[in-house]
Amino acid sequence: MSGSLNLTNDFVVKFANVNGSGSASANSMFAKSVLRMGVPVAARNIFPSNIQGLPTWYEVRVTGDGHLGRRGGVDLMVAMNPQTWDRDIAEIESGGYLFYDSTKVLPESKFRDDITVVGVPLTRICNEVYSVPRERQLFKNIIYVGALAALLGIEIEVIETLLAEQFAGKERLIKANVDALHMGRDYVRTNLTPLGLQVRRADAVGDRIYVEGNSAAALGAVYGGATVCAWYPITPSTSVVEAFTDYCAEFRIDAETGQAKYAIVQAEDEIASIGIVIGAGWNGARAFTATSGPGISLMTEFIGLSYFAEIPAVIMDVQRGGPSTGMPTRTQQADLISAAYAGHGDTKHPMLLPQDPGECFEMGALAFDLSDRLQTTVFVMLDLDIGMNEWLTEPFKWDDTRSLDRGKVMTYEDLESGVDFGRYKDVDGDGIPYRTYPGVHPSKGAYFTRGTSRNPYARYSEEGHVYVDNMQRLLRKFETAKSLIPAPELRKSKTATRTGVIYFGSTTPAMHEALEILASKGLHLDALRVRGFPFSDEVYDFIAAHDRVFVVEQNRDAQLRTLIVNEGDVDPAKLPPVLHFDGTPITARFIAAEIGTRLGATAPRSPVPEAAE
């Protein structure tokens, strides 16, 4: 049809599949083939809390300009799931394309007249070649990848190479898959013409890598020197520990003895997981757990102990939709408050807020230095979007001169030299006391660790001034943390402006794209990406330097904004929230529309924002 979209290296393909049908690896190969042609992609799984049978989607944004956030809207729907047909068809942009299995003839009413319909009889092709049901199902996925390659201009050799890598050493499987790939391609060549959506070879990927945040954070834990990991399975964090287990099996086995330089325990629940982590941290090992919101709720008592007894621990929280069981396979940034203030009484904990898998690695390692240095629990706040999707990210870097910062630990020699040891004594004025590892010295340095109030020498005390002094020291320590948390990242607008925006984590790529959209409409904002908690002065200076600062985040209650207001001297009216919390990753279109609408009323020119999806 005449109004069809004509887009090169800038379109969205969405695959609608049935969970458990083997589509995931085929779809992922599709995305990777675009990457291998030098064109950036942003791919996201949208999946149910289910193993087999329910609908699942995979969205691939082909983005020559490198916009890695979710765009919103679909230009090509690969509709492989009859259950969701109607809503899938409805989601296609006007002028877009529908790819479907045309084996079964569907009535005209099942289609739309403002889209281009492309039918390939996938089931028929499969049934003619394969007799085993499982083969029919798996190869059908490869056949559609072959057909899509021909329709979208993806080089077939690129996919052949990917198949050869995936099935390295299994020649028979490689050949079978390549044959299926060719079946799809050949059908299109014979019967159809390429679409208006095309992938053209480019050089826009550079040396970037393509990896899930959970794997990256796990690798960070390996490089951060973690030796003890205790965990309880929970979506979407489970793959952190799976990846840690794999990396350890590869890099942490003693070459001579074959023994493990690590210990991983699947505990009976999240309470035991954090208990094991705290026991190991108390005893001088670097230990962590990975969990999600419900796990944080369960761990809260222990986190309070870690705060008050000052024991290092690292928690990787891969956030999902809450509250309660909420939306376990959807993404949110909704654990900020429960993590920051976990525990009864007056408590607060440092958090790191990675924007992508690259920072998951960096902060995954840094968290262990910080928790040793600050002797407290440090959170690494991932979310499902970063954690469970492969993202294009800067390659991992490591400085070989860097060593593990174990913080203030008194050695046998220190104790022997007669230095006065008080476990909770603020010797250096930074609120951080010195500690000893159990068993270090026969007669010096032992103390009784407890969650009860005690004096600087770790002796039990309920005297008011002793308690208050200790609580004030903990606040001083939290002040010290501000200088150790990664500094916020400022993106100044090219045009001077009194309007700002604060954002963090997985919102980042959508935010950056939204800033471009807004700028193109004459709306300029300075942007500050917060990278951790507690907030440094730069965050409050930024707010002070602007009349109005939007706070963009993915939860209902504006949790980052709440923390900013609570921890500093800010008029809340200055911080209008922009909130996205339906469980899907936030999009540039959404942010631009929200901010655009609100600025539109006062902006010199009155731009018409794009509709939110």
Place this chain on the structure above:
Amino acid sequence: MTYLAKPRLHHPSLSPNDLGFTRRDYEGSVSTLCAGCGHDSISAAIIQACYDLNLPPHRLAKLSGIGCSSKTPDYFLGASHGFNTVHGRMPSVLTGANLANRELIYLGVSGDGDSASIGLGQFAHAIRRGVNMTYIVENNGVYGLTKGQFSATSDKGSKSKRGVENHESAIDLVSLALQLGATFVARSFSGDKAQLAPLIRAALAHKGAAFIDCVSPCVQFNNHSGSTKSYDYVREHNEAVNRLDVIAKRAPIEVDYAPGTTTTVTQHDGSVLALHKLAAHYDPTDRIAAMTYLAQRQALGEVVTGLLYVDPEASDLHDSLETVSTPLTALGGKDLIPGSSVLAKINADLR
């Protein structure tokens, strides 16, 4: 008062052990428990056991939960690091500590509320995981620190000090420990130091999960008639299956008891347990028989004490995980960080 260190007056008559420590070196702060509390007798037995074993006090780590019993680690082994954790969660903290440094000796002290009620799950899982530890439950069948509520080990039909009858079935931690795979299971009575101290010694020398249930009457809230955890009740209904001597591996093994009444068991570390049998045909290495015997005696209202089960060849969690013999805490960056060249390869695989 726990914030007062115990005065360290070394009496010339105090004899040092092989390491040159006297019993005083194994003591802690002054106890804040009630006079006559069974728990203080257990602390004394722990001190005795560590002294007898020639343990360097600083090489032992003592961990506890919350409750009267969990306060006691402050009252012994003042030179050891201690950790008073959260209620019912000592087992997980001890597990983590043990994973971090396998070279220390781990003593977990808990109570019946801490282990049988709030902490039953952690008790069970630490035992089934085979954590190398000595786990003592100071079992008084009552919540002392909150003034006299029933605990999960209070016997069904027993009466509280206020005359209220307990309608819930009691959890028998010894039977549970046997069922869960503890490789050293014993029961004793705080009023029987002659039996208790050697049991603690044997448990500390045991590799694997060693559990001791120690009936310890609460003088304030559970020492009245009608209680099955009172001094009088236990003394009248105690059925000891054996008396234990622990012979250190270096000492020559001399067992001069008449054949037929003594069994010896050599533990993993070479220590020899000499058991003077009091009950006929009791074999402490037969787990199934131990469970049966316990159940039979329990039905008669008797409290069976002694070493009920030991697997001298037990393995522990580190064996299961195949961890290096060096404590994980002693590993540095060189051992742990794969470095930038490995990272370059990982990056290449991710393109």
